[in-house]
Amino acid sequence: MAKNIKFDEKGLVPAIVQDADSGEVLMLAYMNEEALRRTLSSGEAWFYSRSRKKLWHKGETSGNRIKVRSIRKDCDSDTILISGEPTGPVCHTGNKTCFFEELTEQDIEAGPQEEA
């Protein structure tokens, strides 16, 4: 088992990917223990796809892999930060980063709030 990593009730931990050279934050995905194990042993990023419910070697379809330069965990051991080198655009939209849309106050509507 993974020592000192706190996986959530679904056995997952969020993993941020940052470009090791530019510092740009590229994406966030989730790892289960096996994805973390394969990432550490292979030097390429593996995740667990919550929608497809399976291990996912980043780039297995697109060819755009992430070569891992370092992996860190946060002070609570419940988030991972990968510093890596993407071999192509990380986002499925073709963008370099998944974070390309700015939020403004207009994205929060005024008026009565709905109860979830």
Place this chain on the structure above:
Amino acid sequence: MAKNIKFDEKGLVPAIVQDADSGEVLMLAYMNEEALRRTLSSGEAWFYSRSRKKLWHKGETSGNRIKVRSIRKDCDSDTILISGEPTGPVCHTGNKTCFFEELTEQDIEAGPQEEA
């Protein structure tokens, strides 16, 4: 309600905080809709504390707030990236960033895996 943001089944969305000047990834926390609303309207980072089950104005105790320079969402609208200026160390340990511990293969033990 927040347009176009996909909160999870607990009404939360992960929010990465990045230093707007250095590019360093500082922390990851969670926002509910009200935290996002307050962040957008106040220009300072608000989160939802999962352990304390309440809204949390970052720095309300430590004084170390995060002044927001921009907020972006990812292509799936289920992660937020805050680019901000911390007024002091972000981490409760006194570190500038919460991501100060490197993971290695030794953090994954070999041998029989435990079933969760």
